[in-house]
Amino acid sequence: MTDKPKKEKRPHFVYTLLVQVGRKDGDGLPDGATGGALMLYSSGVDEAEAVREAVAILKQADLAPLDVSGYGTLEERLAEGHDISDDERALMQRALDENSVVVAQLTPFFDEQK
Template sequence: MKGNPVVKKTSRQQVYTLLVEVGRKDGDGLPEGSTGAAILCYASGVDEAEAVRETTAVLKAADMAPLEIEGYGTREDQIGEGMEIGAEEEALMQRALDENAVIVVQITPFED
């Protein structure tokens, strides 16, 4: 019995590293007295614009107030610029890709 060979569909999704600055909003979960925060995320998307849109939507759904987003490109972009990516970061990037998700890596509150 002959069948069609299994062809693995390649995903157009990539993972982008984004740094999001958020302001204060009721229910945002940030520490009392903070003026906002920087949030490092890994987000999947077919391009950086889609990753930014998805990240913005996720943060707004979590009662955060995104103000500005800075993109650092894909894993490949970062390696091409000489950055080293550790095993933990690699695993989180892969998770974002596998789950087509936004992964919040770190939240750093701003203090006055």
Template sequence: MTEKKPESRPKRPQSVYTLLVQVGRKTGDGLPDKATGAGLICYASGVDEAEAVRETVAVLKQADLAPLDVEGYGTLEDRQAAGDVIEGEERILMDRALRENAVIVAQMTPFYD
């Protein structure tokens, strides 16, 4: 009897999505003492934006952050089509997210009341 090999589906290509994540306060989150939360610019790889969002939320929760809201700005191509100029450090971080299949937090801005 021969073993049946599982059917291999074609691998879907990964893209990098730019996400703006708002986080609230949580014990041990590392935010400044008087901050009420923060906004994070993240670059996350995924086969679609939903996957990139899920992975980003999971990584931030593992880092003891409390994600409240995620706003997607699309892929590199989407952003360029919208007129965004992406170069230098931003492009390097996006390339790294794609290469490492990772979530990169590029910027964190604390919020204060």
């Protein structure tokens, strides 16, 4: 038996993402909503992986992701002067600890033309 070389475990980071979603049957958005936006924290070795993981989880939850905007890691956001609350930091730490996606906020969109 040959020993496989162990893969070096790359460090994970938590990325802040804003995901716009459209409507889909069973998405859980309020009646009359045309879509929504989710602010979430996603763990990954890089931002591309964090985005892929977030989109996959949202699709499993019957949401229809349309667009993803990345705002960087905690360190990148602090360097840009963002004010990050203790609650937000705790959610980021949870995403890192659980190697998961944590939704911090959901804002439904409504058509104002009615």
